[in-house]
């Protein structure tokens with residue numbers, strides 16, 4: 215295990231790409247964890263193509279899945295990419311995916327929202343023995359949860375690890391990121407726009423107002439779990 219790591223970002227709240235600055239950083243780290251330049255990749259929760267755009271080796275196929283039609287439209291296309299607009303929790307999708315061969319399954323900043331992580335890890339393991347995934351865990355926004363006495367809704371990192379350990383021989387690391395803002399309003403705007411909270415509205419108007427007034431830190435906290443399968447890369451045919 216690599217020890218928890220803390221990284222700090224201070225960006226002007228109005229700057230371009232502000233709202234996915236952490237996801238971009240996470241995608242870079244995911245790419246750095248991929249070894250042996252796998253040629254046939256499946257990306258679950260691909261978004262607008264952050265992972266695809268960072269790949270700097272030759273590919274035979276890149277299959278990208280996202281539930282958002284808009285994200286699928288934004289994802290880069292070329293003769294060897296297939297972009298599928300689907301829910302990655304859907305069994306029907308896997309009937310189709312099982313007909314393809316993947317050297318690696320990648321998922322960055324997305325699996326924290328799935329309704330059953332155990333099912334997802336199992337599904338991934340049936341498609342490939344190689345995976346690199348990153349997901350936001352419950353340490354994300356922890357001070358907000360503490361202050362407003364809400365239960366965190368993001369996965370607990372220990373439980374997430376236990377789930378992946380059932381299906382893969384894994385290694386993992388945890389990174390903590392602090393993102394600095396000029397004021398509390400900017401922080402709460404970020405939470406709303408970044409998509410990190412998965413669109414779940416858990417705070418009442420009064421709770422939000424109290425938090426904006428009393429949130430004690432200059433930054434928002436993020437906890438990201440990175441999991442990589444240890445099995446050496448092999449071609450799936």
Ligand SMILES: C[S@@+](CC[C@H](N)C(=O)[O-])C[C@H]1O[C@@H](n2cnc3c(N)ncnc32)[C@H](O)[C@@H]1O
Pocket residue numbers: 237238241258259260261262263264265279280281282285300301302303321322323324327328409
């Ligand atoms: C924070 S974005 C990350 C996008 C990209 N992987 C990246 O690293 O920038 C999470 C993506 O997961 C997608 N997503 C969330 N739940 C999903 C699901 N059940 N099935 C497919 N895609 C999903 C969202 O639509 C969104 O595009």
